[in-house]
Amino acid sequence: MAMPWLFLHSAREVAAGPGCASRATEHARKRACQRPAMVLDPWFADSDAAKAIAGELKEACGAPAMIAVPAGEPDLDAVESVRAALAKADPDLIVVVGGGSAMDTAKVARMLLSNPGPAEKISGPAGAPMVPHPSLFVAIPTTAGTGSEVSESAVVSVPGTNYKMIFRNQDMTPHVALLDPVLGVTAPAGVTAASGLDAVTHAVEAFWSKFANPVTDMLSREAMRLLASGLPRAYSQPDDLQAREDCLIGSMLAAMAFNSANLGLAHAISGALGALHHVPHGVANALALPHVSAFNETATDKAKEVGAMFGGGTASSAMFRLRAQLGFDRSLDEWVKPDALDAVAAGAMRSGQLRCNPRAVVVEDVRDMLERMRTPHG
Ligand SMILES: NC(=O)c1ccc[n+]([C@@H]2O[C@H](COP(=O)([O-])OP(=O)(O)OC[C@H]3O[C@@H](n4cnc5c(N)ncnc54)[C@H](O)[C@@H]3O)[C@@H](O)[C@H]2O)c1
Ligand SMILES: [Fe+2]
Incomplete structure (x- = not known):
């Protein structure tokens, strides 16, 4: 039932x-x-x-x-x-x-x-x-x-x-x-990219959340569609008002979705990175999302739709590609020393967002993802 x-x-x-x-x-x-x-x-x-x-x-x-x-x-x-x-x-x-x-x-x-x-x-x-x-x-x-x-x-x-x-x-x-x-036109390129990737993470995590419902699915799908097309345009052409508006509507719809469906593992990780090491929220999600996508792909059919929405391939390859289009080439090492990763993994495991994630997670999984986040290209 x-x-x-x-x-x-x-x-x-x-x-x-x-x-x-x-x-x-x-x-x-x-x-x-x-x-x-x-x-x-x-x-x-x-x-x-x-x-x-x-x-x-x-x-x-x-x-x-x-x-x-x-x-x-x-x-x-x-x-x-x-x-x-x-x-x-x-x-x-x-x-x-x-x-x-x-x-x-x-x-x-x-x-x-x-x-x-x-x-x-x-x-x-x-x-x-x-x-x-x-x-x-x-x-x-x-x-x-x-x-x-x-x-x-x-x-x-x-x-x-x-x-x-x-x-x-x-x-x-x-x-x-x-x-x-x-x-939005005055936003520096890095802010456009990081805040936009936060919105993408909201849309994707709300979409495959265990708490998704028919209303949030509708909102997440349209959010993904608008962000997939609008974000690369807003990044490369900062004064493109239609692109900026598409991104604003996409980020709003994604929030309307997660307001009810909640989020997942990427936000559990970004929450710990923000609290323990002050990694800006959008950057932390951008670091985590492709790796979380690879982890979740085996657990939800919705991952195929995410990949298709963002240009084809698996969800994780689509997220790596989107990040590259937005000039995002950062390593977790910029914020966290390798010997502090265990504490970040433990912090992520305490997040209430994990109960929404489509695949059950243990601390070793998170630790492995954090290790991968040290390499800019995964
Ligand atoms: N309440 C929620 O539902 C929710 C959801 C996700 C994130 N957050 C929170 O939002 C915060 C991050 O917000 P954000 O990503 O929007 O970044 P931000 O508000 O921290 O802004 C980033 C930088 O961009 C500048 N800036 C913003 N708009 C600009 C513009 N148009 N032109 C020039 N400069 C501009 C700001 O002054 C700041 O220096 C975090 O604290 C995060 O926890 C809240
Ligand atoms: Fe967020």
Whole structure:
């Protein structure tokens, strides 16, 4: 008998297309917002793009508080600085502009406004109870990406430890996601590649997850189709707006899929690499995905479809080929000394994502994959 399944809805409104970032102002007007705040990726803090959105908001509902997120992937100190600035502004509208780091920081900082106290109180991979915050929450992603603009989760590291806190709750999901490809054209090639390979990993892992269902399969397939065609074009032609939009829609659909289907072994490995050695999230997934694909190929028929979606051959050969097209030629040795690999393998084995992976894993399997990740071409 088939297992019962579950699909979680995400953002209430999604808009896509050049210039759609302006819709933030329409929402401000509709809701008669009076105290807007913008939370900004550090690269965008002083940008013309952010100033243009701020100018439109000012006309509609007053000058927004402008809050820059500290650089780097989020930690609790960054969250606290944004939370304190938001508390001062007491916003009824929060517009976040940035990559996954800015969006995750804004998500957790916003929830701490209505759940005062230590962040531990509202963290936990299975989702902890949270009091919703009344502000309208608009997310404008500048990478494609994490899909954080439509997911219910955020990941934040705890300074001075090797631990990353997971936050998960439907009340953290932004209400409105605005996928404006114009904002992506300034992304450096390495960011386009790494964030794009994170999105590919989301689509693939959600597709062959044990928790996949007919709705998530539909989303994953279209995500793979859009990313397979859009990502190499966005990488080689950074100002190709159609390619940027394809990647944004692909990364969003992949996140809508993993929001319910969860992920798998590649994210178990990238989680350990991020927590223990600060390997950027997209890079860590890019390192792991071809090897995880080779490992999973024997366990799921869906692997054949993944290979076909990305140009033919096995899933792992397709992932190696895609990485090469995106100029990705990195070795795990850049971040991790060989004598630290056992601890990474042990860390990956503690991940809850393993229960979603189509093939059962033991620590020796992970150790073997980490060894292979030391050679750029596998
Ligand atoms: N919540 C989720 O569902 C989810 C899913 C996957 C990953 N994540 C998290 O997202 C984070 C990674 O996010 P990311 O891959 O989007 O990278 P990022 O947000 O860390 O950005 C990477 C770099 O690119 C810069 N940048 C971003 N957009 C730019 C643009 N358009 N032009 C110029 N520079 C730009 C940023 O300033 C930063 O220096 C990690 O912390 C990861 O854990 C969250
Ligand atoms: Fe990811």
